[in-house]
Amino acid sequence: MDYITEMAAGEGLEFHLDKVVPTNTMDAHRLIKFAESKNDRDLTEKLIARLYKVYFTDGESIADKDVLTKAATEVGLDEDEVKHLLNSSKYQKEVVADEIEAQQSGIQGAPFFVINNKYGISGAQPYEVFVKALKQVKKEEEAAK
Numbered sequence: 001m002d003y004i005t006e007m008a009a010g011e012g013l014e015f016h017l018d019k020v021v022p023t024n025t026m027d028a029h030r031l032i033k034f035a036e037s038k039n040d041r042d043l044t045e046k047l048i049a050r051l052y053k054v055y056f057t058d059g060e061s062i063a064d065k066d067v068l069t070k071a072a073t074e075v076g077l078d079e080d081e082v083k084h085l086l087n088s089s090k091y092q093k094e095v096v097a098d099e100i101e102a103q104q105s106g107i108q109g110a111p112f113f114v115i116n117n118k119y120g121i122s123g124a125q126p127y128e129v130f131v132k133a134l135k136q137v138k139k140e141e142e143a144a145k
Contacts (some may be wrong), residue, residue, distance in 0.1 A: 004124045008056075011127075019059025028062040028096060031072055031082070033091035038077075046075040116141075 002016045008015040019073070026049055035044040050071045054060045060067045065086045070081045101113070113121040113130070115136070116137045121129060 007124055007126070013054045016059055017056065021059060021061040023061050023063040025062055025066065026092065027068055027086055028093040029095040029098070030085065031068055033094050034082070034085050035072075035075075040098060043076055047072060048075070050075050064127060 005017055032044065032047060035047045038044075051062055051068075054067060054071050055062050062068060065083075069079060069082050069085060070088075073079045087109070097143045105114075107120070107122075109122065110121075111124065115133050119133050121133060121139065
């Protein structure tokens with residue numbers, strides 16, 4: 001945890017992993033699916049960033065519907081729609097399908113990054129690891145042309 005906190009600080013991110021509340025993230029993932037349904041990538045990215053801050057910096061529970069509603073409305077989602085979603089099971093099947101796909105791919109933790117449906121990077125890694133993987137993908141794609 002100290003290593004991750006240190007890496008985050010090196011990138012200008014404020015993490016307080018000692019405050020993190022381990023919890024069920026189903027509703028947070030359903031909320032992300034809802035944001036994706038708006039076909040606004042910027043909105044989805046803002047929601048994900050806000051949820052990360054709520055969880056990793058503020059130490060709030062992302063299983064708490066009030067916390068999720070506040071985070072979602074702060075980035076521009078409609079409060080009534082968010083509350084309706086959180087009081088339903090909408091997008092649950094999609095999230096479970098994502099979990100099954102991850103398990104079948106051997107993914108056991110987060111974060112996990114998949115590049116070009118071929119390379120997997122597990123855990124918090126230095127910038128250089130991502131650059132190396134992306135250069136490898138580029139080299140392989142150029143060779144395939």
